[in-house]
Amino acid sequence: MPSDPKRITRALLSVSDKTGLVDFARALAERGIELVSTGGTKRTLEEAGVPVRDVSDVTGFPEMMDGRVKTLHPAVHGGLLGIRANPEHQAAMLAHGIKPIDLLVVNLYPFEATVAAGRSYDDCVENIDIGGPAMIRAAAKNHGDVAVVVDADDYKAVLDDLSAYDGAVTLTLRRRLAQKAYARTAAYDAAISNWLAGEIGEAAPAYRALGGSIAEVMRYGENPHQAAAFYRTPEKRPGVATARQVQGKQLSYNNINDTDAAYEAVAEFAPERTAAVVIVKHANPCGVAEGASLREAYEKALRCDPVSAFGGIVAMNRPLDAEAARAMVEIFTEVIIAPDASEEAIAIVAAKKNLRLLLAGGLPDPRQPGLALRTVAGGFLAQGRDNAVVDDMDLKVVTKRAPTERELSDMRFAFRVAKHVKSNAIVYAKDGATVGIGAGQMSRVDSSRIAAWKAAEAARAAGLPESLAKGSVVASDAFFPFADGLLAAAEAGATAVIQPGGSMRDEEVIRAADEAGLAMVFTGHRHFRH
Template identity: 40%
Template sequence: MKKGFVKIKRAIISVSNKEGIEEFVLRLRSWNIEVIASGGTASTLREKGIEVIDVEDITGFPPLLMGRVKTLHPSIHGGILALRDKPQHISDLKQNNIEPIDLVVCDLYPFEEMARQKKDYSSCIENIDIGGITLLRAAAKNYDYVTVISNNSGFLDFLNHLDSNDGSTSHEFRRLNAIKAFSCSSNYDGQVYKWFVRDDFDKFPKEKFIKSTLKKNLPYGENSHQRAALYQTEDYDQSWANYTQHQGKDLSYNNLLDFDSSIGLILGFRDYLRPLVGIIKHTNPCGVATGKTVLEAFERAFLSDPISAFGGIVISNSSISVGVTEKIIQTFFEMIIAPSFDDESLELLSKKQNMRVVSIGKNWKSKVASDYEFRSIYQGILFQERDKNEISAKDLKLVTNRNPNNKELEDLIFAWKVVKQIKSNGIVFAKNGATIGIGSGQPSRIDSTITAIEKSEKLKEKRGMVLSPLDGAVMASDAFFPFSDSLEKAVSKGIKSVIQPGGSMRDNEVIDFANEKGISMLLTGIRAFKH
């Protein structure tokens, strides 16, 4: 039942963060609101010359157990929890000389900060708030009559509301603040739980609490009839949220998915010093290349699959100058991502108002991804370690008679880094630090191989080449070859070396075929499925 407006006559305040508390209480006093304050809060206010009523003057008890017990008393909680329309409740208050409390202002001990800083056990335990969380929950439960403020960010909103309503709060205002209080308390308990099971995390805790905060509503979801929003979880690395969008419409649901895939791609090449450019379409790379310059890298990446590149996303591991920009804008792209853009580039790009332009900062290599990732399925939530495995030459096992030469080895590692970012089944052909054919997302490995070959044949047509672009190229497969058919197709086009995880029942047949054709094969021992 809606209770309407409640005049604020009496408040209790107990805050750890004292910022803004002096001005807040002075405004309360201007409305003749009686203020009760707990120990630290009362001391802070008195230092500023503001007199308040001590909690112990209400309870008749001094703080106990070195401050562990202060507000946990019927004289406090009776005043908060009493239903003003229940005669028995009002009678109980009168018989026990308890005055109603209309406003509870309380934040909580900074437990999360203590845990994040990995403070010692005793410090963390003592920062588990008991009295504060009880105040919040009691006030939120009785929001029909009591207003609760759980963070100093709510001070101004409350004071403006008070001024607009003659010192009273509306039922809807109290309800919304109660929601905030319960959100605060549930998150707090989740953080405490997470800290207690921290040593068991590798085993995956029996219960997993995922805190997420709304960052922004999105125009629509994957399709225009779907609603969508972006939430940030407690485990995400905040550094990746610190990007700058210079122009264009807000990033859409699909833009953010492609942005995420783009980040995954360049993080895999974090150790590369040369310029590298990737072109992403529907979360799949359709062209990736290195170059002596960013311009050369872009041109080579674009040439890999110019048809698929249309409407995609360009990402560069190096800053973009106006010369590169002039080339990029000759084709329609949804978004360009780079560490930075020079002023001339930004001026030129401003003429393409619909193109989203995002800089991720020159320190992007120091940014990290969270250790775990999760996704929603009909049965619940899948939770797994993020695949951060990176290979080097020493990790690879040669299983053929022929050794790859140094250039081939470099291309093999390059191709493996790319195929890790492709939806399975994934096949990548590469040569001289550039993809020349990518097959992704096919139900069979042979189909992905055929797709990648077809892409390379278009490159042959575009360049007017006599030989296949795959002549002397390398091949990467995200999982083992169940048969030699994919390899047969690739070898017929001239590939010289292959990298794959191995692990098939027919590995020996595949290796024998490679030896028969005189190509080299390296095994990673690690699969790179991506779904």
């Protein structure tokens, strides 16, 4: 027999989400458990024929102030907080006619859903639950005597305990439920405080709360010895967290990280303007391209680095069609993510049973503000999402030669990609496709040389006589601190450069560009991604 099972004789139910409520409450009532409830929950139970008392009968006060005050009463909180084995507590309960509440079932006003629906400020405030969190915290604190349920998924666990232990709930389950209860109220308060911070324009609040709900427990993290789980936050941003997995194995930690990187990158390309495909390996793009069709874009992206693309992630900005699907399943790919897919495309991907196909239902907005987080020892860094978009930037020509229209188009393309490449980032592009990418090097000139080498390797793989970088443009995510990185790009065959500018040696770099006959523009915006 587990230690310290506690018999349930009286339960208070007050829920916003009534999923599974009637069946659960009926099962409790059939065990002779007295049910007490509030407002809409009570009406739902009465309509289903489940015997229930109104909380007003317990408190002696009616619900008031539009339901804002109904459970904030000693008869409720004393029943939750009173320690059954404490003589002083028992004497107080007896003296004031307070009956114990052994089971609390509460889920909270739908604040997060109200915010996500874009409702007014006043509506959001009205959906901030007060009595619910107060009762949850009280019951969770007194979990030595009280079981608290905040999630309908736990109804079965409670009923299983009641069946197995003659109407009692074990301490093991009560502790697990208490932990979940505190986590839920913490996430709820986090959603409220972060929403308020946004409403008042507070970018750096004195306290930053974080909260999320479990999406799934992962087999492991980046490496097999690391435990990991995936959580969803209240932010409704199309991507991995919103996607429907049509088929394939469970996503791994690295799959989710890489797929997010790919989908955020492809969202830089407006689907009404062009089809676009991004191939990502280890969180870095290894091929990006635009095209008249997804298939064309995919084939151009694959040409950039076919070796790295093996076992990679493919993201696109339009619904997956059959023609593109046939091309994508020709090599081993871990994940395909798209806003949607045709039935024919889904059937084609289904032939690769381990290939994960995710349909996100939309594209994230690259201009949308948001919060980006990174942990450090003893704390975390919080910053705004990099929502700068090259189409909104005032490009300044700084060289004697101005870029041609073709060069300018490729420059904007390359800078979109550079935003999503780990720093130091160098991206060569030509005709709406990457032809060489250098990522994550300690030296910008090394990134430039690696990107040039990649372009030469891609040409050899395609059977072409000269490097794909010949006649390309080059984008740098940050300024060139010295002319050597720019000159390496010129040696590789680039004809034009786009970079943020802002170096102490800008004049030296501009002179080098002029001497090499390059066109160069400054964006005034840096895109570091460490």
